[in-house]
């Protein structure tokens with residue numbers, strides 16, 4: 298799944314709309330950015346400095362053609378995208394159906410690729426292979442192959458142990474408790490008691506394992522949740538159809 302692409306017109310563009318800090322991207326490949334961000338983020342560019350500007354080549358990008366511009370503007374009225382604008386890859390979720398509970402990994406561009414912020418880490422950054430070069434090396438990663446540590450079995454496990462927080466700052470971080478109604482109190486990654494009911498306490502697997510097609514609108518059916526354990530045979534699934542970890546299926550099929 299490819300997520301928020303932000304376009305730039307002219308030489309400089311701002312990287313995202315919902316964050317207090319931004320970086321500037323130079324479409325002519327200038328900029329000496331090396332970890333700095335612009336906390337003023339004036340839309341006229343007045344607050345931009347060379348140190349908060351990064352070359353376009355440091356970001357995975359694509360030049361939009363006329364057909365793409367038309368489709369983009371149709372999907373997002375008001376976006377005002379034109380052929381020749383740049384789309385940049387800010388964040389991307391990747392899920393793989395390689396094991397019963399799938400593999401979950403997410404990536405986002407970071408100005409500090411060797412020292413990415415949570416939920417990534419220096420340990421994960423150090424695991425990037427040398428073959429990963431250029432723009433692709435500037436993305437932080439967070440991975441979730443389990444809901445808790447130590448991992449629990451697919452069925453018959455418990456919401457015990459430390460939760461694993463795995464989320465994308467650009468996608469899940471904004472969720473509040475109201476978005477995650479089936480959250481369950483447990484422990485944070487350090488083992489302290491935690492509510493685990495907000496976006497920065499999410500785990501991909503914990504939310505996607507709860508997917509179900511619920512044509513009868515049973516109130517008992519599983520809903521979105523923060524980081525927690527869910528049994529693949531949880532009685533909450535009774536009367537619903539589990540759709541193998543893809544929320545898009547039940548949400549579009551109706």
Ligand code: HEC
Pocket residue numbers: 298390391392401402403439463464465469477499500501502504505521522523542543544545546548
């Ligand atoms: C709180 C619930 C929740 C969390 C946490 C969550 N997702 Fe999702 N995800 C969804 C929903 C709902 C959709 C479907 C959105 C749509 O179709 O509009 C989705 C869509 C996706 C898709 C596209 C395929 C599909 O099911 O539609 C991928 C891939 C994906 N998520 C990966 C991830 C990864 C990787 C993480 C963790 C970093 C994650 N998700 C965290 C709820 C969640």
